[in-house]
Amino acid sequence: MKIAFYGSSLLSSYWNGAATYYRGLLRDLAGRGYDITFYEPDAFDRQKHRDIEPPEWARVVVYDANDTALRDVIARAADADVVVKASGVGVYDEELLEGVMRAARPDAIRIFWDVDAPATLAEIGMSPDHVLRRVLPQLDFVLTYGGGQPVIDAYTGFGARRCVPVYNALDSSTHHPVPREKRFASDLSFLGNRLPDREARVETFFLDAATRLPGRDFLIGGNGWESKAMPPNVRHLGHVYTRDHNAFNCSPLAVLNIARDSMASTGFSPATRVFEACGAGACLITDAWVGLEMFLKEGEEVLVARDGQDVADQLAALTPMRARAIGEAGRQRILAGHTYSIRGAEVDSLLRRQKAILRDGVAA
Incomplete structure (x- = not known):
């Protein structure tokens, strides 16, 4: 399956604490056969502070933070089997969410992936007209990197069909003991x-x-x-x-x-x-x-x-x-x-089951 992932940055952890999470999960999913394209804006000097260059396990599209580039990357959502909009991209968050979910094919899996669920829930709780609240009922999943049952209950209360925490974890190939400095x-x-x-x-x-x-x-x-x-x-x-x-x-x-x-x-x-x-x-x-x-x-x-x-x-x-x-x-x-191999297996199972449901539903 092809995944189009719209997030803050895969290449840089500069003002971007979610980078480790993205890298661990997406690298594991790539190893399971997923074809991943990560879309990240050129914003907040992140590209000047890269931790890694584009990896072999994902294509990375760095786009300018302007309306023209935004329209282009939104249109590319139509090529994917799984469309993911992450929280906290930092620029055009609402436009991206609404745009990529509208551009996604009818048989695509639609996901909002929240890397700061407590803060997001507090924000939308104070804004009845928030874009996310309008989009939630259209999504197949909300995935979060934490929050437990309180976050699950809150998201389903706002209209999410299903909310599943996919917790942070360890990529032991990246984080491991080294000599002291x-x-x-x-x-x-x-x-x-x-x-x-x-x-x-x-x-x-x-x-x-x-x-x-x-x-x-x-x-x-x-x-x-x-x-x-x-x-x-x-x-x-x-x-x-x-x-x-x-x-x-x-x-x-x-x-x-x-x-x-x-x-x-x-x-x-x-x-x-x-x-x-x-x-x-x-x-x-x-x-x-x-x-x-x-x-x-x-x-x-x-x-x-x-x-x-x-x-x-x-x-x-x-x-x-x-x-x-x-x-x-x-x-x-x-x-x-608590490794990303374990987390990746959880996400893989969710996606494959949902793909089967969508396929059978379309066939029916």
Whole structure:
């Protein structure tokens, strides 16, 4: 089957945390025989900060962010057996959604793939005339990269025929243990862009912990933090390219995960960083969120904190030996149950069943 996938970027993780998710899932689906074309706009300087060049397992069409190019890529949806519009493309989101679903063939599978479901649901909940609410009943699936039953219930309540979470996972060929590097050495590291719905939680869990432990070294990576006031024991790196994520995760004593506001409140929404860090064998400390036990066991495979004091206490008590044990236990748990091979098999099964339903329905 041919998949036309309209997303933010496959080639760049610059201001684009979904890149790892896209790459892991689509590479696995390509290995299962899918013919994939990924459409991404030339926007937000992402093409200047590519992590990868176009891969052999997908065609990538980079289009200009203008009306003419938009019309061209929308028309190409008619060539696909599966048409996917992802959330958060960043430009022409509403036009793309309405356009590609209208251009899709009658026998094509139509999917909205939400990589930030809690935020999307909050947005459409406040806007009865939102394009997504109009389009939802026409779609075969809403797929999300997290959210559990609360997100399923919310989407079906808005008219979706079927909502299926396809959680983040690990691509072990990309994220794995590597030797430590001095430039990433610290006691606690955090990687994430500065976003309005994350900043307060970074202050609570990361910067407060650094203030409480002035003798320990803290490292923060990601875009937007250069203008943020921070304690003197915090070092800021700026954007960290995907090629450096393994070293970033392997070099500190521990790595911190901080969920965005909506994902923390909804639960069941582990970020890509969780799987990247665990895949590298990092000792992960995460903020608390409902559903964590689906992925990692507290105290054995991950450490959990409710606030900055908890983070400071966990870090102060952590020895290198215990950090290594937790990191390896977490890595084995993720390898056993949360890889993109497993997620790809789930999506493959959904698509093949739906294709059979559509084919039989058309024949009837």
